[in-house]
Structures are given as C-alpha cells and as structure tokens.
Amino acid sequence: MSNSKTEQIIQAYLSELAQALSQHDKALIQDALFDSENHLHEALNDLENPDKSINLIIKNYGSAENIAQYYLELESTENFAMCGKNLPSQEANTQHFYSILKNVQAYRGLVFSLLSFPLGILYFAWTIFAGITSVVTSVFVVGTPLLVLYLKSMQYFSLFEGRLIEVLLGERMPRRLSNVTTQSKQSFKQMIIAVVQQRRIWTSVIYMALKLPIGVMVFITNVVPSFFAIAFMFTPIIDPIMHAINPSVNLDLTIYWLPLTVPVGIIGFIGTLHLTKWLTGLHVRFAKYMLVHLPN
Amino acid sequence: MNNADIDVFVSKESVELQVKKLKKELSSGTSALVLLNILNNAEEPLYGYQIAKSLEHVSSEKQGAIYPVLRNMAAKGLLESNMLPSESGPPRKYFNISPLGQAVLKEWIAIWEQTQSFVNQSISNKPSGAKNVK
Numbered sequence: 016m017s018n019s020k021t022e023q024i025i026q027a028y029l030s031e032l033a034q035a036l037s038q039h040d041k042a043l044i045q046d047a048l049f050d051s052e053n054h055l056h057e058a059l060n061d062l063e064n065p066d067k068s069i070n071l072i073i074k075n076y077g078s079a080e081n082i083a084q085y086y087l088e089l090e091s092t093e094n095f096a097m098c099g100k101n102l103p104s105q106e107a108n109t110q111h112f113y114s115i116l117k118n119v120q121a122y123r124g125l126v127f128s129l130l131s132f133p134l135g136i137l138y139f140a141w142t143i144f145a146g147i148t149s150v151v152t153s154v155f156v157v158g159t160p161l162l163v164l165y166l167k168s169m170q171y172f173s174l175f176e177g178r179l180i181e182v183l184l185g186e187r188m189p190r191r192l193s194n195v196t197t198q199s200k201q202s203f204k205q206m207i208i209a210v211v212q213q214r215r216i217w218t219s220v221i222y223m224a225l226k227l228p229i230g231v232m233v234f235i236t237n238v239v240p241s242f243f244a245i246a247f248m249f250t251p252i253i254d255p256i257m258h259a260i261n262p263s264v265n266l267d268l269t270i271y272w273l274p275l276t277v278p279v280g281i282i283g284f285i286g287t288l289h290l291t292k293w294l295t296g297l298h299v300r301f302a303k304y305m306l307v308h309l310p311n
Numbered sequence: 312m313n314n315a316d317i318d319v320f321v322s323k324e325s326v327e328l329q330v331k332k333l334k335k336e337l338s339s340g341t342s343a344l345v346l347l348n349i350l351n352n353a354e355e356p357l358y359g360y361q362i363a364k365s366l367e368h369v370s371s372e373k374q375g376a377i378y379p380v381l382r383n384m385a386a387k388g389l390l391e392s393n394m395l396p397s398e399s400g401p402p403r404k405y406f407n408i409s410p411l412g413q414a415v416l417k418e419w420i421a422i423w424e425q426t427q428s429f430v431n432q433s434i435s436n437k438p439s440g441a442k443n444v445k
Contacts, residue, residue: 051375057359
C-alpha cells in the first residue's frame, strides 16, 4: 500500500475518532487524536512489527468507537477531582454575595491575573520580535527554517499556557503538544506547508500577542483593586508603611478610620473576587477557542 | 426453530453479555495496576507504543486502551512523563514511575493479593451455608 493511501486511512480513522468524541471536550479530543496518531505511526515505522498493514494495525489498536469509549469512561469516572475538571457545584445556584470568599477558584483566578501581566510581556516580546524577524528573514530561503521554528515554538507556548489555565482555573486543556502530521519521508517543503497550514498555530500567535493587553487589563481590573481592598482592611499596618516609603503622601488613615476602611475593604475585595471570577471565565473560553486544536 | 432453541439462543446472548461485562469491569480495575507494575519493573522510561507492544500477547484488550490510563495516572502524579524527539516520527512521551506511584503500587499489590486469595478461596470451596440448602 502506498504511503499516501496509508496516510489517508489514518486521517479517515482520526476523523472518525474526532466525530465519535465531537460532543465532548475539545482538549480531550486533541489528546485522543494525539495518542492514536502517534501509535499508528509508531506501529507503521516499527521494523520489528511484522504486520505492516494499516488496517490490521488499526484493528489491534481498537475501533474509533471503542477508543472514544475508553477516553470517555476514564474522563467521566476518575478524572474530576485530580485532573482539574470540576464537578458541577450543587451550591452554584444558591451562592450569595459573600460566599465568594470561600471560593478557591476566585483566588486562583486572582493569581492567574497576577501572572498574566509578566507572561503577557514575555509572550508579546517573543510573538512580535521573533515573529517579525522570522517573517522578514523567511523572504530569503535561509530564513524559512527560522519561521518554521518560530511557528513550532507557538505550540510549546500554547501548551504551557494551557497547563497554567488547567492548574489555576480548572478548565480541561490539552496535556500534550498538538500533533502536526509529519511523516519521516516528507520533504522539507511539505513539512513547512504542513506547519504553516495549521490553523491553531496562527490562532496561538494571535492569542500570544493579545495576552499582553489582556494581561494589563486584568491586572488593572483584578489585581490592583484587590491590593487596595486588602490595604484598606489593614490601614493601621499599611498607613505607617506608606508614610515610611513616601513621607509626602497627604493621606492619613489613622486607626479612627478603621470602622469605615474595613467594611469598604471587605466589600471591595468581595466585588473584585466576583469580577475576577467572571473575567477569568471569559478568558478561559477565549483561550480554549484560540489554543485548542479543532479537528478538521 | 422450536422454543427450546430460542431459549438456548437467548441464554447464550445473556451469558455473553455478562461475560463481557465482567471482563470490562476486571480490566478497568486492573489495567492501572498492570501498567504501573510494568513501569516499575522497567529499567528505563517507556513510551506508549512500547508498553502496548509488551502487552500484545497477554492482554485481550485493544492496544489503544492503555493511553487514557497512562494519561490519567500521569495527571494524578503516579507517573512522570517526558517528551523527547524521536528519529522516525513525531515526539514520544516517555513514562516512568514516580515515588508516589511506587508507594501506591505497593498498596495496590497488597489489595490485589487479598482480593485474589479471597476470590480463589470462595470459588474453590463451597460456602458453608450452601451444604444446608436443599
């Protein structure tokens, strides 16, 4: 069987698998496709494997329907607590304004917002400077590998961002690199085309560039207000520190202000937590759309 | 087809269904233990296909069944994983057992031995109450 015919069968199998999982989490689909594609290629390239027929390899690996079942069973029975997928909260509908103080997710969102700013700078610097350099040099043939390297680096950045989102915000994101289908016998030109045609790489580039303005925004809306809210709650400690750092500050929040500053601080902090939770929820949806590979 | 034939046909189907059900339950309960043990005995980290191949002749499960289990165990910290490039194709994810995995495996083996001995005992001996049932 020719290589292209074999590749067609593999791609048809992967499409069938993606179809069988289509109603489920995109990150789960990406993991299942990655595992399956790698296994099938490993089996084909295995010199000790006497069965070089792709149909037999697929038969031994499992039908798309079976494989989908394996992933779904494990995801639904075991994965919730340990791997970041949250069980729907029964209290979600009965939560009141103050219960956010006990919500770990909101605090994690605050940490994510804090990290978004420096990460945004890092991503932006790499995306723009390395991107522009590689695009400009790719005009000349020698620069083409630089462009491919740059686009491949986006996969690592988006994997890192995905892991951070899963750990801090609890949304299921890919746990492995998305797989650009490349065969060992592909020419360099074909490899470049395969990389450049990946829609997800380009959406990752856009995401990484947008992470800076988003990072600045969430820093201003989430981190700064929560910092001031906490400062308001502890004015007797903060006030002398503030004056020690800058004696010319005209604001004098003595202990007499405490009955006013504490409630303002608490309400401000609760409000910020609500805002943080809402904004990080939006961010997760955006990240998922931009970073998770959609099967063709 | 007479009634007796239909009865035999129906009961065979039911038996097969029940056999399949038990096989599935046993397999989902033991696959993590088996995979953890393979990685514990391995001298070097192994990647998915290597593990699938080593189980080829001893497991009735499809080769693809191990991947979600490996991924799940890695997410729980029982395995450590490392992505390395391969000469012949896409990068490979190598797994090795973590210290947590080793501790868990020890406990799992103890539970498995207890279960095995209990099941063996109960299927080889008639329960004492059964003698009195007439």
